[in-house]
Amino acid sequence: MRGTEEFRILIEQQLNDLDFPNDPVRLYDPIRYTLSLGGKRLRPILVLMGAELAGEDFNAAMKPALGMELFHNFTLLHDDIMDNAPLRRGKPTVFKKWSCNIAILSGDVMFTEASRLISDAPLNCLKEVLDVFYKTAKEVCEGQQMDMDYEERDDVSVSEYMEMIRKKTAVLLGASLQIGALCGGADSEKAERLYAAGCHFGLAFQLQDDLLDVFGDPDVFGKQQGGDIISDKKTFLRLRALEIAEGDNKEALKNSFNIKSEIDKINSVTALFNELGIKEETFREIKRQLHLGEDSLQKTGFASEKLDALKGLTAGLLMRTT
Amino acid sequence: MRGTEEFRILIEQQLNDLDFPNDPVRLYDPIRYTLSLGGKRLRPILVLMGAELAGEDFNAAMKPALGMELFHNFTLLHDDIMDNAPLRRGKPTVFKKWSCNIAILSGDVMFTEASRLISDAPLNCLKEVLDVFYKTAKEVCEGQQMDMDYEERDDVSVSEYMEMIRKKTAVLLGASLQIGALCGGADSEKAERLYAAGCHFGLAFQLQDDLLDVFGDPDVFGKQQGGDIISDKKTFLRLRALEIAEGDNKEALKNSFNIKSEIDKINSVTALFNELGIKEETFREIKRQLHLGEDSLQKTGFASEKLDALKGLTAGLLMRTT
Numbered sequence: 001m002r003g004t005e006e007f008r009i010l011i012e013q014q015l016n017d018l019d020f021p022n023d024p025v026r027l028y029d030p031i032r033y034t035l036s037l038g039g040k041r042l043r044p045i046l047v048l049m050g051a052e053l054a055g056e057d058f059n060a061a062m063k064p065a066l067g068m069e070l071f072h073n074f075t076l077l078h079d080d081i082m083d084n085a086p087l088r089r090g091k092p093t094v095f096k097k098w099s100c101n102i103a104i105l106s107g108d109v110m111f112t113e114a115s116r117l118i119s120d121a122p123l124n125c126l127k128e129v130l131d132v133f134y135k136t137a138k139e140v141c142e143g144q145q146m147d148m149d150y151e152e153r154d155d156v157s158v159s160e161y162m163e164m165i166r167k168k169t170a171v172l173l174g175a176s177l178q179i180g181a182l183c184g185g186a187d188s189e190k191a192e193r194l195y196a197a198g199c200h201f202g203l204a205f206q207l208q209d210d211l212l213d214v215f216g217d218p219d220v221f222g223k224q225q226g227g228d229i230i231s232d233k234k235t236f237l238r239l240r241a242l243e244i245a246e247g248d249n250k251e252a253l254k255n256s257f258n259i260k261s262e263i264d265k266i267n268s269v270t271a272l273f274n275e276l277g278i279k280e281e282t283f284r285e286i287k288r289q290l291h292l293g294e295d296s297l298q299k300t301g302f303a304s305e306k307l308d309a310l311k312g313l314t315a316g317l318l319m320r321t322t
Numbered sequence: 323m324r325g326t327e328e329f330r331i332l333i334e335q336q337l338n339d340l341d342f343p344n345d346p347v348r349l350y351d352p353i354r355y356t357l358s359l360g361g362k363r364l365r366p367i368l369v370l371m372g373a374e375l376a377g378e379d380f381n382a383a384m385k386p387a388l389g390m391e392l393f394h395n396f397t398l399l400h401d402d403i404m405d406n407a408p409l410r411r412g413k414p415t416v417f418k419k420w421s422c423n424i425a426i427l428s429g430d431v432m433f434t435e436a437s438r439l440i441s442d443a444p445l446n447c448l449k450e451v452l453d454v455f456y457k458t459a460k461e462v463c464e465g466q467q468m469d470m471d472y473e474e475r476d477d478v479s480v481s482e483y484m485e486m487i488r489k490k491t492a493v494l495l496g497a498s499l500q501i502g503a504l505c506g507g508a509d510s511e512k513a514e515r516l517y518a519a520g521c522h523f524g525l526a527f528q529l530q531d532d533l534l535d536v537f538g539d540p541d542v543f544g545k546q547q548g549g550d551i552i553s554d555k556k557t558f559l560r561l562r563a564l565e566i567a568e569g570d571n572k573e574a575l576k577n578s579f580n581i582k583s584e585i586d587k588i589n590s591v592t593a594l595f596n597e598l599g600i601k602e603e604t605f606r607e608i609k610r611q612l613h614l615g616e617d618s619l620q621k622t623g624f625a626s627e628k629l630d631a632l633k634g635l636t637a638g639l640l641m642r643t644t
Contacts, residue, residue, distance in 0.1 A: 021464075023464075024464055024467040024468055024471055026467060026470075026471065027463060027464060027467040078426055078427070078430060081422075081423070081426060082423040082426065082427065100403075100422070101403070101404040101470065104400055104403060104404060104426060105400070105404065105463055105466055105467055105470075107430075108400060108429075108433070108463050109460055109463040109464070111430070111433060112456055112459040112460050112463065113456075113460070115437055115452075115456055116452075116453075116456035116457075116460075119449065119452045119453075119456065123449060126448060126449065127441070127445060127448065130437075130438075130441045131438075131441075134434055134435075134437055134438035134441065135438075137434040138431055138434050138435070138438075141349060141427055141430050141431040141434065142343075142345075142346055142349060142431070144427060145346040145348060145349040145427055146346055148348075148423065148427075149346055149348065
């Protein structure tokens with residue numbers, strides 16, 4: 001089994017080799033720009049890992065792997081408009097650098113290219129791969145809409161939140177493994193087990209993101225600490241805290257949006273989280289998702305040593321806490 | 323061969339039967355709304371006609387037909403944002419009725435659904451159908467970008483304009499016939515001839531749209547006359563006039579954007595068009611495209627009587643001038 005870094009380099013080269021037209025320049029420059037910003041390339045790595053788990057040769061999954069990365073970047077392009085986000089990976093977002101219209105249309109053509117690349121899956125599994133992809137793409141849109149809807153609601157439950165991040169984030173990781181496995185020749189059942197595993201890992205990653213925002217080391221994590229608290233974001237931590245808090249704690253949490261000073265707000269909410277044991281609660285849920293994911297992996301029946309690279313990647317991503 | 327109206331009713335029923343989820347309501351309501359606004363359903367009719375030309379049974383092409391209609395409506399949803407259009411078929415556009423974000427995301431999920439429906443093409447032609455669809459979808463995006471680029475330019479040539487409307491409008495009509503024919507069992511060559519025919523007819527329709535804006539009967543056509551003149555739109559008429567006008571006429575045309583009164587502007591530009599014989603020029607180009615389209619149709623080798631319904635539809639659409 002090839003290592004994560006080997007796959008990442010290969011994907012970076014292949015993305016570089018994608019030949020987008022020069023004209024119309026304002027349609028294709030934003031795509032070149034977006035892809036040049038880098039990223040973990042997690043989704044295409046998972047596609048290739050899925051393919052190699054299933055068969056000897058991962059090359060049959062290369063085009064779909066690139067397609068999944070393009071699809072992910074398309075969602076970022078459109079999400080950044082909707083979230084009015086000025087920066088992505090430290091650089092201006094496409095809609096800020098160009099315009100909203102350019103970001104809409106470049107995103108559309110990026111989605112088209114993503115679909116085209118995914119349709120280069122081997123013919124014998126093409127229909128199944130497309131079914132997985134379109135179901136997933138639909139759920140990713142639903143997840144984004146739920147996210148926007150929840151911003152306007154005060155009564156979002158933890159289980160609603162979990163369903164939202166499942167759709168918005170986790171299913172694309174699951175689908176990447178599943179599509180890779182199908183391209184590598186796995187049967188539907190094995191590929192579905194990988195999908196389930198990928199979804200659980202995806203949930204774990206997202207919960208960890210929530211956790212790191214409050215309890216991560218900013219030097220390691222690279223983000224300002226407490227950003228989610230400052231923006232009153234409804235993370236797992238906040239929603240779970242609201243569920244278990246009582247009396248004064250509950251009131252303090254509900255009213256935290258009133259605190260004007262950023263540092264006071266972060267300190268106050270973090271103190272409440274500590275009192276309520278939210279860090280431990282979140283860890284517990286991350287571990288639960290990891291165990292569910294590993295269970296699914298075992299059930300695939302792939303040889304344990306073949307699963308090591310995937311387990312290594314998962315473990316590595318979850319070690320970002322330290 | 324079934325008639326256009328029979329196909330239209332069938333498609334309307336099938337669109338009605340599409341079962342979109344209720345949740346998230348702001349993601350799917352705009353899709354239901356958009357489809358309820360009606361339309362000629364020209365693209366899915368062409369898909370079914372292509373299928374029936376090629377084989378006995380058009381049902382194999384029904385899902386792809388619906389997919390092409392959804393794709394077309396998706397492009398309208400996003401184009402309306404980019405063009406800041408308040409109305410579509412006399413009703414508020416999605417981005418006006420809801421919001422820009424809702425229109426972006428509903429459009430994205432509509433594109434996903436369109437692709438999913440098209441991927442229900444028969445397995446033996448699935449890859450070819452998808453290749454046609456994605457190439458076309460890409461060109462439609464390019465056409466929209468060219469359209470936006472040309473708004474900012476003063477030196478757009480007639481041939482650039484023709485290439486823009488080919489991509490923005492014509493190729494989708496060509497692809498509809500081609501995809502239908504492939505689903506109906508036609509070989510690649512026959513299907514490509516139908517594609518070429520559809521593109522020529524598409525160009526003819528668009529040029530007729532340009533013509534009707536100035537010289538059409540508003541009671542028949544249903545649009546305010548001279549709308550394109552008022553908004554200084556670079557139509558075939560205007561660009562061709564700029565190419566052949568000389569001296570004072572050319573200056574007058576170039577400076578027409580300065581005329582404040584709408585009625586004066588329409589009268590002045592129409593008089594220039596009349597003096598330059600632009601109506602006849604446009605008719606000539608429409609007829610040329612029609613002949614090219616009919617040539618391509620003949621070359622398909624389909625029996626002449628089988629082609630009658632398609633020829634009837636084309637003729638009908640072009641009779642809207644009267």
